[in-house]
Amino acid sequence: MADVIVTDGDETRLATVISALRTLLGDRLQTSAAVRDAHGHDESWHETHAPDAVAFAQTTAEVSEIVRICAASRMPVIAFGTGTSLEGQVSAVNGGVSLDLSLMNSVLKVHAEDLDCRVEAGVTRKQLNSYLRDTGLFFPIDPGADASLGGMAATRASGTNAVRYGTMRESVLSVTAVLATGEIIATGGRARKSAAGYDLTRLLVGSEGTLGVITELTLRLQGIPEAIAGGICPFDSLDGAVDAVIETIQTGLPIARIEVLDEVQVAACNAYSNLSLPLSSMLFLEFHGTTASVEEQSTRFAAIASDHGGGAFNWTTEPEERTRLWEARHNAYYASLALEPGKKGMTTDVCVPISNLARCLRETKEDLDASFLTAPIVGHVGDGNFHTIMLIDPDNVRDMAEARRLHDRMVRRALALEGTCTGEHGIGLGKIAFLEEEVGQAVDMMRTIKRALDPHNILNPGKIIAS
Amino acid sequence: MADVIVTDGDETRLATVISALRTLLGDRLQTSAAVRDAHGHDESWHETHAPDAVAFAQTTAEVSEIVRICAASRMPVIAFGTGTSLEGQVSAVNGGVSLDLSLMNSVLKVHAEDLDCRVEAGVTRKQLNSYLRDTGLFFPIDPGADASLGGMAATRASGTNAVRYGTMRESVLSVTAVLATGEIIATGGRARKSAAGYDLTRLLVGSEGTLGVITELTLRLQGIPEAIAGGICPFDSLDGAVDAVIETIQTGLPIARIEVLDEVQVAACNAYSNLSLPLSSMLFLEFHGTTASVEEQSTRFAAIASDHGGGAFNWTTEPEERTRLWEARHNAYYASLALEPGKKGMTTDVCVPISNLARCLRETKEDLDASFLTAPIVGHVGDGNFHTIMLIDPDNVRDMAEARRLHDRMVRRALALEGTCTGEHGIGLGKIAFLEEEVGQAVDMMRTIKRALDPHNILNPGKIIAS
Numbered sequence: 001m002a003d004v005i006v007t008d009g010d011e012t013r014l015a016t017v018i019s020a021l022r023t024l025l026g027d028r029l030q031t032s033a034a035v036r037d038a039h040g041h042d043e044s045w046h047e048t049h050a051p052d053a054v055a056f057a058q059t060t061a062e063v064s065e066i067v068r069i070c071a072a073s074r075m076p077v078i079a080f081g082t083g084t085s086l087e088g089q090v091s092a093v094n095g096g097v098s099l100d101l102s103l104m105n106s107v108l109k110v111h112a113e114d115l116d117c118r119v120e121a122g123v124t125r126k127q128l129n130s131y132l133r134d135t136g137l138f139f140p141i142d143p144g145a146d147a148s149l150g151g152m153a154a155t156r157a158s159g160t161n162a163v164r165y166g167t168m169r170e171s172v173l174s175v176t177a178v179l180a181t182g183e184i185i186a187t188g189g190r191a192r193k194s195a196a197g198y199d200l201t202r203l204l205v206g207s208e209g210t211l212g213v214i215t216e217l218t219l220r221l222q223g224i225p226e227a228i229a230g231g232i233c234p235f236d237s238l239d240g241a242v243d244a245v246i247e248t249i250q251t252g253l254p255i256a257r258i259e260v261l262d263e264v265q266v267a268a269c270n271a272y273s274n275l276s277l278p279l280s281s282m283l284f285l286e287f288h289g290t291t292a293s294v295e296e297q298s299t300r301f302a303a304i305a306s307d308h309g310g311g312a313f314n315w316t317t318e319p320e321e322r323t324r325l326w327e328a329r330h331n332a333y334y335a336s337l338a339l340e341p342g343k344k345g346m347t348t349d350v351c352v353p354i355s356n357l358a359r360c361l362r363e364t365k366e367d368l369d370a371s372f373l374t375a376p377i378v379g380h381v382g383d384g385n386f387h388t389i390m391l392i393d394p395d396n397v398r399d400m401a402e403a404r405r406l407h408d409r410m411v412r413r414a415l416a417l418e419g420t421c422t423g424e425h426g427i428g429l430g431k432i433a434f435l436e437e438e439v440g441q442a443v444d445m446m447r448t449i450k451r452a453l454d455p456h457n458i459l460n461p462g463k464i465i466a467s
Numbered sequence: 468m469a470d471v472i473v474t475d476g477d478e479t480r481l482a483t484v485i486s487a488l489r490t491l492l493g494d495r496l497q498t499s500a501a502v503r504d505a506h507g508h509d510e511s512w513h514e515t516h517a518p519d520a521v522a523f524a525q526t527t528a529e530v531s532e533i534v535r536i537c538a539a540s541r542m543p544v545i546a547f548g549t550g551t552s553l554e555g556q557v558s559a560v561n562g563g564v565s566l567d568l569s570l571m572n573s574v575l576k577v578h579a580e581d582l583d584c585r586v587e588a589g590v591t592r593k594q595l596n597s598y599l600r601d602t603g604l605f606f607p608i609d610p611g612a613d614a615s616l617g618g619m620a621a622t623r624a625s626g627t628n629a630v631r632y633g634t635m636r637e638s639v640l641s642v643t644a645v646l647a648t649g650e651i652i653a654t655g656g657r658a659r660k661s662a663a664g665y666d667l668t669r670l671l672v673g674s675e676g677t678l679g680v681i682t683e684l685t686l687r688l689q690g691i692p693e694a695i696a697g698g699i700c701p702f703d704s705l706d707g708a709v710d711a712v713i714e715t716i717q718t719g720l721p722i723a724r725i726e727v728l729d730e731v732q733v734a735a736c737n738a739y740s741n742l743s744l745p746l747s748s749m750l751f752l753e754f755h756g757t758t759a760s761v762e763e764q765s766t767r768f769a770a771i772a773s774d775h776g777g778g779a780f781n782w783t784t785e786p787e788e789r790t791r792l793w794e795a796r797h798n799a800y801y802a803s804l805a806l807e808p809g810k811k812g813m814t815t816d817v818c819v820p821i822s823n824l825a826r827c828l829r830e831t832k833e834d835l836d837a838s839f840l841t842a843p844i845v846g847h848v849g850d851g852n853f854h855t856i857m858l859i860d861p862d863n864v865r866d867m868a869e870a871r872r873l874h875d876r877m878v879r880r881a882l883a884l885e886g887t888c889t890g891e892h893g894i895g896l897g898k899i900a901f902l903e904e905e906v907g908q909a910v911d912m913m914r915t916i917k918r919a920l921d922p923h924n925i926l927n928p929g930k931i932i933a934s
Contacts, residue, residue, distance in 0.1 A: 113717060113822040156662040167660050169669070170637060185909040191818040192850045193634050194887035195623040195673055197894055197902050197931050198913045202636070202669035206662055223719035250580060252690035254721075254756075289721075293760050351658040355580040383659045420661035427664055435664050442652040445920070446665045452919030453912070464664055 020069045028056040039098035045344040046088030051098035060215040068182035079209040081151030087428025093462040115221045121150025137221040140165035150214045155426040156206030163382030164256040177212035180454035209460040225288035230322045231315035238281040240309035242358040245381045257286035258382040265376035272335030273328035332378045336389040343391040346403045350414035351385040351423030385423035427464045487536045495523040506565035512811040513555030518565035527682040535649030546676040548618030554895025560929040582688045588617025604688040607632035611800045617681045622893040623673030630849030631723040644679035647921035676927040692755035697789045698782035705748040707776035709825040712848045724753035725849040732843035739802030740795035799845045803856040810858040813870045817881035818852040818890030852890035894931045
C-alpha cells in the first residue's frame, strides 16, 4: 500500500521524523492508510483522526527513542494499546505518531507469594488472567473490552469488581514510564504502601497518555476466593433494585459484584447472548469468600432484595452458569450495539454518591424513555457508577442533537448530585468541558502540571485539557 | 512575652508580612518564643527550627489570604496540624510562617448513608471517631498519635488497620487546598471513583505541605463491623511470627489488624501500660465481620499460628480487654521513649514485599541486638511495614553516629529488598537522600512539578526534595 500521508502542518518535519523512526524500527514503522486509520479511533462514536504514522515499539528503550525523535521535531505522540477506549482517547486530532505498545506483551514476573506481578503495557487483562490460571491468583479489574493493562492504567479503568477490589488506581503499585523528554522513570517498587514523595504512580494513572507513556506496570493481584456464589435477581422497578443495592452496601455486606441492567439492556443481552431473562430491571451479583461466608452473604442479600420488590434470588456456586451470565454482562456494550446494527454507541458514564443514585438513575431513565433513541442502562451500582449507551448514526443530525442533549443532561445531573462526569471512561475528547464544570479552577492546576512536564504539548495533545 | 524574632534574611520583608498578618488575624498571629518554639519541631529527634511567626487560621479564605501575603514577600509557609510528624515535616528550616490549622476543627457534614464525611483539616482522628460514635461508622486510619486529618493526609499516614482498610491514599475522596498562589482549589466531589482528569487528590496526599495547604477533606468512612474478635499470640521467634503473618495474608484471610512486637517492645508496653505479657515476639490481631465470620477467621488463624511456633491464641469478642491491648499497642512509641527517660526516639519506617519481610526483619533485629542502643521493633506486618525506635541523646555524638549507621543500613536493606524507604512516616527532612536512592530520576519529575506549582519555593521549603 502506498504511503499516503496527511499532515496538519510541516511536511519536512514529518519526513524527518519518519525517516528517523524507520531507521530505528524498520518494518515496525507503518504508514499505510489501513494501519493509520485503525489507530485513529477507538470503540466510541468519536470521529477518526488518523495519525501520520504508527510506530510499534518492542522495549521501553525504544519507546524512549521514539519519543525523543518526535520531541526533537515537536511531533505529537499518542500511546495506543488496544484502541478500546470510549472517549476518543487515541484519536490523533493533531496528527503525529501513534505509538502502538501491543508488541510489548510479556508478563515479566509473577510474585505469587506477594500477590503482585510485573507486566509490559501491552499485556491485556484476559491474557494476564490466562497466564495466572495455575497460580490461584487473578487480576480483578474488568472493563468490558479485553483492554491492555497500560491503557487501563492510563484511563484509570475499573469494571464490575471495583466495589470489592478497587479500580486501576488501587491496583497499580508502580509503573515505568517515558516522559515527554524521552526520559525513563520508575515510580516505585513493590511495597504495598509507601509515603515516599509525590504519588507519581497515581498521577500517571488516569493521565490518558498526556504526561507520560506507561511501558511497564507492577500490579496487585488477588487470591481466587475459596468459594464464589452468584446469581441474578429481577425487580419490580429500577428504584427497587437500586434501593436493594444501597441497603446492601450500607449494611457492609462485602459484595464482590453488584450490577444493574434495565429492561432494555436485559432484552439486548437476551438477544446477543442467547439468554431468556425476564424483561425487568435486574441485578447481577457475586459474593467471594469462604463457603460459609458466601452462603451467609447470599442469604442476607435475598432478605434485602425481597424487602425491595425483588423476585426470587437464585444463587449458585456452580461455575458454568455463573460464567455464562457474567459473559453476557461483559458483552452488554456489544449487545447494545447489536440492537440496531450499523449504529454507533454514544456512551455516557457518570458516578454519584450512592444516596443520590436512585434519583440520578430515575431521572435519567425518564429522559431516555421519553426519547426516540434506543438507550439501555447498565451500571456498576455498588460504586454509584452507571452508563447509558445511546444508539446513534453519527451522520444523522437529529440523532446527534438528541444524544448530545440527553448526554449533557445526564452529566450535569450527576454533577449537581455531587458526582463526577466520568467514573471510569475518562475525559478524552468527549468530556473536556465537563471536567472544567466539575473541578473548576483545579483544571488550571492540571494545566500547570501538563505544561511543566510537556512544555511542547507533544504527548496526546487535545485530550483532558483544552490547551 | 516579648516578640523575639529570628529571621534568616530580610528583616523588612518579615516586618511587612507580620504587619499584614496582624491586620488580618489580630491575636491569632503569635510571635512569642514559646509559641514559635512549639511550632518548630515534631515528635521526632529532628532539631527545632522555630518559625518567625505562627498564624492561626479559621477558614479556607483566611488560609488563602495568609498564603497570598507570604507569597508576595516570598516568605515560607509551613502548614501545622498537631506537630506529631516523625521526619521533621513541620520544622521551619528557612524560617517563615507556621500556618496552624488547629482552629479549623469542625466536622462539617456526615453522610452516613454514603459512608463519607467532610471535615476541616484541623479535626483529629480521635475527635472524628468520637463525633461518629452514634452513627455506626468509624474512620479507620490510626497512626499512634492523635494527629489532625489534614496532617495525616499530607503525610499519607496509615496505621494498624491499613491491611484491611488502606491508608490515607485510599481514604481521602477529595480535598480543598490552597496553592502557592493563594488560589483555592477543590479536587473533586463525593463519588466513590472518578476518571476525571489528573488525580490531584492523590498528588496532594503525601506532598507534606510542599504543593498546597489542605484545608478541608472528604473522607471515606467504614461501617463498624457486626462483630470484632481479637487477641494476642506469643511466638517462639520473630521469624515464626512473621511466617504466620505471611501465611495469613497469602491464604486471603481478610484480617483487619496484624501487628508484630519484638520482646523489647513487649517489655516496654508491659511497663508503660501496666500489662504482664510474656517476654517473647508477639502478634496482636483483630478480625472484623459477622459473628460467624470472625469465629471462622480466628479459628483459621489459630491453626496457622500453631504451625509456626505460636503459643495459645486466646481471642475474644469482648470489647474491654481488646481496647486495653490496642491502647497499649497505640502507645508503643511513647512506651519505647519511657524505657530511657530523657532520650529521644530516632524512628525508622520501612516497608517491603511480604516475601522479603522475614529476612528484612531478621537482619535488622541482628543489627539492633548487636548494638549498644536500645531499639524496640514494632510493625504493621500485614503490609510488610515495620519500625524501630532507637533511643538516643541527640547531643551524644556516639549515640547519633550509631543510630544513623543502624538507620541507614535498615533503609538500604529495605530498598535492596524491593521495598520503600518509608511506608507511612514520609520523607520530611530525614529521608531526602533515600528518596533519591529509591526512585532515581523520578525525583526530577517531582522537582519539575514542585517548581511549576510553587516557583518561589514558599510551601514548606526543604522537605521531600532538596532544592
